[in-house]
Amino acid sequence: MRRQDFSTLVIGAGPAGLAAATSAALSTKNVGLLDDNPLPGGQIWRQGSASSPATQAASWFERLRTSAITIIPQARVVAPLNEQALLVETANETLELHYERLILTTGARERFLPFPGWTLPGVMGAGGLQALVKGGLPVKGKRIVVAGSGPLLLAVASYLKSKGAIICAIAEQAPWSKLRAFGWHLPFHVKQLRQAGGFGWHLRTVPYYVDCWVTQADGVQQLEAVTFHHSRRTWTIPCDYLACGFGLVPNSELAEALGCEMVQEVVRVNEWQRSSCEQIYCAGEVTGIGGLDRALIEGRIAGFAASGQMDRARRYFAARIRAQRFADLLAETFQLRDELKTLAHADTLVCRCEDVPYAAVSQHKSWRSAKLQTRCGMGTCQGRICGAATDFLFGWTQDSLRAPLVPATVASLIASGEEETAR
C-alpha cells in the first residue's frame, strides 16, 4: 500500500473543496484534493464530454490548474485508519493518506422517496439525469417530467431543455403560500433573483404545477408514463424520463466515522469551520444544505483557517451570514409535505439494493430493527438511498455506521489489516 503525506488534505472537489484547497494552498505546500469522480467540479460544476464549464467554475478550475495541489481522482475513502490517516481506494491502487489537517467537503446527494414505479429504468434523480447528460447521454427530443421540490428542479429543467429535451411538466410539491413568501424575499438576494428570472424566461412555455407531485410511474420494461396529483385532480402523461428529487441530504458518513459531532444530521462546526475534532474542518453541504455560494464561502474560510490564515478567513464571515439566511429561506420554502409519506404502497420497494418492500419495513420501530430483520439498508449503497427515505417517512436516524464506508476490494482490506498488524 502506497503512503502519501499531506499538510492539508481535502475530501471532495466540488465548489467547497476547490475553494478550500486553493485557499489553503496560498500559504501551505503539500495540499491534496481527493474526489471520487474522474474530474473535479463535484455535482453542480460537473465536467464531462457534453459540458463546458460556466464562467465562475472555469475561474476556480484555473486556480486549481495553476496551483501545486495534488489531485487524486476516482478515489474513495474506505475507512479512517488510526491517527490522522485514511484508507483510500482509487481505480487501480490502495493508498494510505496521512494528513495534518483534514477538510471534509463531501457535498450532498438527492433525497428520493419511494412511490409505485420508482424503480423503473427511466426514473432518475433530477441532478442524476443532468449528470448523465453532461456525461454524454443525449436527450434531444426526449419527453421529460421534472418533479419533486426545490430550486434544483428549475435549474435541471432549464439545462435539459437547452440540450433539446421536451420538458412535459415541472411539478413542485411546495404550496403557493410558501412560494409567494419566498418570492417576497427574493429581491433581497439579487443574484438568485436574476437566476430565477433566467430559468423562468427559458421555461416560460413549460407547464409548471405547484402543490403538485407524482404519485406513480408506469411502464413494462422502462418508464412510459407518470401520474400526477394536484388538489383533487389526478392525471397521467406519457414520458421517457422522470427527473425527480426531494431536496438534498448531506454526505456526512465520513465525518461521522471520524468522530465529528453531529447536530441534526449535519456536522457541527465553529466560526472557523472546525469540527469537534481538532484537525478536521468541514465546509459546504456537509455542515447544512446551503447551495453554491455558501459552499464557496465556507470552503474559503475552512481552507484559510486550516492553514493558519485567520485574517483572510475572517473576511468571509459576513458573507457567510448572508448565504446562511438564503439557505434557511430555501429550507423553509421547500419543506416536504406530509402527503408524500403516503405515496408508497405495501409492495413498493423502499430498499432498492435488497428489494425490501414498504410493508416489511414499516412494521419496525427503528432503523436498526428494520435493518437487522429485513436487510433494509444492508446492500451496496449501505442505506444512503433508503436511509434518507426512512428518515422522512418514519423519522429514523441511522445509528450503525461502520467501516468499510463504501464497497472496497478485498486487497484494500487486507492491506489495511497488514498496516494495523505492523504497528
Add this chain to the structure above:
Amino acid sequence: MSEVHLTINEHEISVPAGSIVAAAIALAGVTGYRHSVRGETRAPLCGMGICAECRVTINGQPHRLSCQTICEENMRVSTT
C-alpha cells in the same frame, strides 16, 4: 470531436471521447444495467456514484459504477 470505440454486450459502438460508460450503454439502446436481487431490471438513479444501480462489468471487472467511469478505447462492457 474524437471518438472512442468500445463494446456493450459485444456490440460495437463509438461515442464522443470523454463520455461516461452509463451514457454509452443508453446510446447502445440497452435499458437494463443490472438485475436486482428479485430479478427486476434496473438502471441509473442517482447518477453520482451513490446508489450503485448503474453497476456493470467492465473489462471483466464486476461491480464497476458506469456513471463514474469514462469510456476508453476497446473497453468491454457487459450488463446483466
